[in-house]
Amino acid sequence: MMRTRPLKVALLGCGVVGSEVARIMTTHADDLAARIGAPVELAGIAVRRPDRVREGVPAELVTTDATALVKRGDIDVVIEVIGGIEPARGLITTAFEHGASVVSANKALVAADGAALHAAAEANGADLYYEAAVAGAIPLVRPLRESLAGDKVNRVLGIVNGTTNFILDKMDSTGAGYSEALDEATALGYAEADPTADVEGFDAAAKAAILAGIAFHTRVTIDDVHREGLTEVTAADMASAKRMGCTVKLLAICERAADGASVTARVHPAMIPLTHPLASVREAYNAVFIEADAAGQLMFYGPGAGGSPTASAVLGDLVAVCRNKLAGATGPGESAYTALPVSPMGEVITRYHISLDVADKPGVLAQVATVFAEHGVSIDTVRQQGKDGEASLVVVTHRAADAALSSTVGALRELDTVRGVASIMRVEGE
Amino acid sequence: MMRTRPLKVALLGCGVVGSEVARIMTTHADDLAARIGAPVELAGIAVRRPDRVREGVPAELVTTDATALVKRGDIDVVIEVIGGIEPARGLITTAFEHGASVVSANKALVAADGAALHAAAEANGADLYYEAAVAGAIPLVRPLRESLAGDKVNRVLGIVNGTTNFILDKMDSTGAGYSEALDEATALGYAEADPTADVEGFDAAAKAAILAGIAFHTRVTIDDVHREGLTEVTAADMASAKRMGCTVKLLAICERAADGASVTARVHPAMIPLTHPLASVREAYNAVFIEADAAGQLMFYGPGAGGSPTASAVLGDLVAVCRNKLAGATGPGESAYTALPVSPMGEVITRYHISLDVADKPGVLAQVATVFAEHGVSIDTVRQQGKDGEASLVVVTHRAADAALSSTVGALRELDTVRGVASIMRVEGE
Numbered sequence: 025m026m027r028t029r030p031l032k033v034a035l036l037g038c039g040v041v042g043s044e045v046a047r048i049m050t051t052h053a054d055d056l057a058a059r060i061g062a063p064v065e066l067a068g069i070a071v072r073r074p075d076r077v078r079e080g081v082p083a084e085l086v087t088t089d090a091t092a093l094v095k096r097g098d099i100d101v102v103i104e105v106i107g108g109i110e111p112a113r114g115l116i117t118t119a120f121e122h123g124a125s126v127v128s129a130n131k132a133l134v135a136a137d138g139a140a141l142h143a144a145a146e147a148n149g150a151d152l153y154y155e156a157a158v159a160g161a162i163p164l165v166r167p168l169r170e171s172l173a174g175d176k177v178n179r180v181l182g183i184v185n186g187t188t189n190f191i192l193d194k195m196d197s198t199g200a201g202y203s204e205a206l207d208e209a210t211a212l213g214y215a216e217a218d219p220t221a222d223v224e225g226f227d228a229a230a231k232a233a234i235l236a237g238i239a240f241h242t243r244v245t246i247d248d249v250h251r252e253g254l255t256e257v258t259a260a261d262m263a264s265a266k267r268m269g270c271t272v273k274l275l276a277i278c279e280r281a282a283d284g285a286s287v288t289a290r291v292h293p294a295m296i297p298l299t300h301p302l303a304s305v306r307e308a309y310n311a312v313f314i315e316a317d318a319a320g321q322l323m324f325y326g327p328g329a330g331g332s333p334t335a336s337a338v339l340g341d342l343v344a345v346c347r348n349k350l351a352g353a354t355g356p357g358e359s360a361y362t363a364l365p366v367s368p369m370g371e372v373i374t375r376y377h378i379s380l381d382v383a384d385k386p387g388v389l390a391q392v393a394t395v396f397a398e399h400g401v402s403i404d405t406v407r408q409q410g411k412d413g414e415a416s417l418v419v420v421t422h423r424a425a426d427a428a429l430s431s432t433v434g435a436l437r438e439l440d441t442v443r444g445v446a447s448i449m450r451v452e453g454e
Numbered sequence: 455m456m457r458t459r460p461l462k463v464a465l466l467g468c469g470v471v472g473s474e475v476a477r478i479m480t481t482h483a484d485d486l487a488a489r490i491g492a493p494v495e496l497a498g499i500a501v502r503r504p505d506r507v508r509e510g511v512p513a514e515l516v517t518t519d520a521t522a523l524v525k526r527g528d529i530d531v532v533i534e535v536i537g538g539i540e541p542a543r544g545l546i547t548t549a550f551e552h553g554a555s556v557v558s559a560n561k562a563l564v565a566a567d568g569a570a571l572h573a574a575a576e577a578n579g580a581d582l583y584y585e586a587a588v589a590g591a592i593p594l595v596r597p598l599r600e601s602l603a604g605d606k607v608n609r610v611l612g613i614v615n616g617t618t619n620f621i622l623d624k625m626d627s628t629g630a631g632y633s634e635a636l637d638e639a640t641a642l643g644y645a646e647a648d649p650t651a652d653v654e655g656f657d658a659a660a661k662a663a664i665l666a667g668i669a670f671h672t673r674v675t676i677d678d679v680h681r682e683g684l685t686e687v688t689a690a691d692m693a694s695a696k697r698m699g700c701t702v703k704l705l706a707i708c709e710r711a712a713d714g715a716s717v718t719a720r721v722h723p724a725m726i727p728l729t730h731p732l733a734s735v736r737e738a739y740n741a742v743f744i745e746a747d748a749a750g751q752l753m754f755y756g757p758g759a760g761g762s763p764t765a766s767a768v769l770g771d772l773v774a775v776c777r778n779k780l781a782g783a784t785g786p787g788e789s790a791y792t793a794l795p796v797s798p799m800g801e802v803i804t805r806y807h808i809s810l811d812v813a814d815k816p817g818v819l820a821q822v823a824t825v826f827a828e829h830g831v832s833i834d835t836v837r838q839q840g841k842d843g844e845a846s847l848v849v850v851t852h853r854a855a856d857a858a859l860s861s862t863v864g865a866l867r868e869l870d871t872v873r874g875v876a877s878i879m880r881v882e883g884e
Contacts (some may be wrong), residue, residue: 166596320763
């Protein structure tokens with residue numbers, strides 16, 4: 025049954041992930057051939073700086089001319105692990121035009137421009153696969169696109185950034201503040217020198233856009249995703265969470281509205297109960313919790329980043345794309361038929377934990393409660409703590425629209441008796 | 455893009471799962487059509503007892519002649535949710551011969567005769583999909599067959615039977631004995647009137663065979679799986695596990711031998727550390743832990759049984775199989791190219807927790823230790839407890855071959871000072 029003419033693969037990028045892809049393609053060539061039904065050959069590796077190519081990568085395959093490699097005309101599959109928007113987008117488009125299918129690990133690009141890429145793939149009868157773009161080795165894109173294709177997904181709740189989970193886990197377990205935990209993450213290699221993409225939630229927001237699009241069969245780009253990072257999470261927030269029987273996680277949350285007519289996607293720190301399966305996800309691990317009509321609650325857990333895990337996802341896609349090539353078929357493309365609008369953050373319905381610094385005198389609680397009532401936000405519990413003439417008031421609300429909560433907080437700030445709003449955090453996963 | 459001629463589906467069996475499949479196919483017809491690219495039509499439903507067909511199932515589609523339905527000649531896909539070996543096997547084979555692809559939830563049949571079914575599918579250019587056969591709604595077959603197709607799986611460790619997990623969870627949380635916990639499971643509908651298939655491990659063994667075959671690309675049938683049920687697990691075992699910082703779970707364990715030249719598959723109760731992610735899987739939930747070379751450690755968690763979850767898996771497969779039909783292609787078939795032999799239980803290497811009732815006199819420990827040493831089983835820890843002239847000795851070993859442990863236990867039973875072997879339990883997941 026085995027075809028003897030090899031499928032030719034071009035690898036764009038040879039950093040942590042790319043070099044691992046090249047290594048496995050070389051050392052496990054026989055296994056890949058058996059699983060695909062034809063041998064696969066690494067035909068070229070495009071890099072920006074050939075002097076930096078890692079040991080073990082076949083030097084004779086290395087080129088700096090990625091465009092020429094993609095245009096060679098004999099390439100069956102292009103693996104793109106460069107990251108970022110350009111030149112990745114141009115190279116992928118060129119690959120499709122030259123008849124190649126594409127396996128990409130590029131969350132930023134797919135989240136920004138997935139629809140156009142899918143259209144280019146379809147126009148050329150090619151595949152675009154990107155399991156590695158979301159949560160590294162954890163199979164998520166394929167289960168959502170295929171395993172749950174006969175079900176209706178209502179909610180995706182995930183820890184999809186390992187760096188921030190490491191930081192929050194440290195804060196939770198040691199009582200450290202944000203800066204201290206970030207320093208430890210940097211020292212251990214979990215955070216990059218410039219941690220902005222992780223700690224400000226950009227990385228998680230790109231993944232949320234991709235997950236929401238696939239889960240709800242609609243188009244969601246990173247611009248549709250409400251994004252808050254974790255730089256303002258304090259040791260006091262973590263302590264408040266513990267008093268509530270919760271911990272704080274940076275969550276990517278994609279939801280179908282109760283009436284089914286719209287969806288939302290957001291990334292922000294949130295308190296979740298310690299009994300929720302996501303609460304026990306430690307260190308830099310990722311996990312995604314999915315709620316579907318028929319399937320119920322599913323969770324997928326594993327390493328969310330790193331060279332080897334990401335390479336595992338890339339190679340799984342490579343096998344699928346090569347099998348499709350041999351069969352003269354393509355896998356599932358973009359599924360955006362529901363065309364559901366993405367609602368703004370103001371329409372998200374959830375619960376809130378609000379910590380206020382207030383004057384320690386009679387009547388403050390009544391004033392605060394009145395403001396909540398005037399804005400239609402119902403209070404679940406209030407806890408008052410006095411300290412040295414000042415007092416703090418912790419309010420946990422029932423479910424309310426984010427816009428109503430924002431107005432409430434705005435009005436609270438106007439009160440003379442409210443000295444400051446120490447923190448606002450959403451409560452999820454209950 | 456939408457084809458208007460519908461794909462025709464025959465449903466064999468209309469119990470808990472089948473009626474839910476029929477319901478979703480009817481109520482979500484538009485979604486299924488959009489995701490497949492063509493409408494799907496339920497063309498017939500074969501049942502044994504038409505008087506028992508549930509409300510909501512279209513009566514005009516019901517027939518008692520499953521063979522005639524499968525032979526009609528216009529059926530594109532047969533969904534088999536009858537269970538058991540015959541008549542399911544004959545009907546599936548007939549379906550292939552008449553050009554239909556098959557989606558099955560039948561773990562017993564796939565575990566007994568998967569190779570022949572795959573061959574029949576391939577000979578007729580048809581698909582055989584069975585995501586629902588293992589762990590209900592949890593995507594496992596597809597992630598193993600496809601997402602991890604570029605990786606090397608070394609170990610699968612799973613809780614794949616909800617009934618037994620419910621029983622063990624009750625025993626763990628309430629201190630109840632096996633019979634009491636089984637009674638509760640029966641009362642709550644988690645255990646069937648005849649619980650043999652669950653509590654004796656037959657159900658889990660079928661799933662272990664399927665998982666091992668896919669994970670290691672080799673043929674494993676249920677006869678290759680070493681099987682022990684949980685009927686002999688006692689409250690004392692559970693208490694011993696707690697003292698070790700463990701709990702007891704009925705595990706399906708599929709392993710590649712250290713030298714890579716063989717595999718093993720087994721189902722038995724085992725102690726696992728409370729820190730292992732599988733330890734916190736409660737009630738009737740299932741979870742499967744996978745270790746792969748590149749991906750690292752992954753876990754998949756969700757409801758392992760029930761009408762809706764199983765229907766979700768069936769319909770995911772239906773979408774895939776219909777898409778393949780439209781593309782004139784087939785999905786991945788059997789992958790058994792490694793042809794690795796399945797080693798017997800005696801060659802499994804693991805740790806053991808052995809509880810002995812011994813005479814309370816000097817020299818007993820020395821005698822016992824000598825027996826372990828003579829059989830090449832190294833002792834990790836020993837705990838002695840005296841009670842009323844009798845004593846108990848709890849021995850935890852280092853890793854040893856199962857055959858060596860069996861010989862050790864045989865020799866221990868010969869000792870005059872050993873009054874009985876109270877329990878032997880393997881220790882896993884460390």
